[in-house]
Amino acid sequence: MENKINYNIVPGFFLHCIQSDCKMADHCLRQLAMQALPDDYHSVTIVNPKYTKPTGDCEFYRSDKPQVYGKGFKNMQTKMLPSEYDTFRYRLQGKFGRNPYFERRKGERLCSPSEIKEVEAALKIVGHEELKFDAYVEKLNWVD
Template identity: 40%
Template sequence: MPKRFYTSIPTNYPACEHKDCPMAAICLHQTVYTTMLENEEYIHLINPHRCSKNETCSYYRDNKPITYTRGFTNFQKQMFPEQYQRFMSILIETFGRNPYFERRRGETALSPKEQDIVLRALKRAGVTKELKFDNYEENLNWYD
């Protein structure tokens, strides 16, 4: 578990009390339950009757960190102006104007799903070479 785990639990993150679940050791919802019991006044629980207590549980979240990216300011320098305009238009249509610029500057970390959206927008804009994001970081995937 990363060192930042205990300080990075999102506010009101739902916990699971099923420590007997075969997925409990690697599920974020169950892992936070123990921490929250020790540190929190109130705990938001997932309804125990809604958990399937196996690998098909819809609440299961793997506790392994995944790669998030931040920023893609260098993309513009490596694209033709028409490509960049198309790329930017696609992403503004997807995320909205301000959220697009927050993601571009690196203020918002991009999940693997959002990275895929950005990479597909590059292809739709006609970019054929592989472009790299500004920064890469390992984080826990709390919600996806």
């Protein structure tokens, strides 16, 4: 099978899977990373084979389908009253931390699919469920 991914984009901490006979191997990032592993790598971290299930119902399965990430939400502030924005900001700073909040707000750091849900929950609390991110990006989801 042809490698579907460029190994240079695989995060250094990513768990690989050695179960090439799994029903989901052709679409699992863990197995695809293993297949794309360069010959000059001496070691990688793998999922314990005792805990993988080649039947297709594996808790370690990670889809190779690109996911939607949110990029920046500066426009949200302009649509909120100051008190609404304060509630929104403090809630998200509690989830992400102060600096990571601002990195996400400016679009320097993408919001993962689960982080998009956190932003949407904060929007719902302040009554602005209709607000959207400044942009959206599709990419492989290695972590979330």
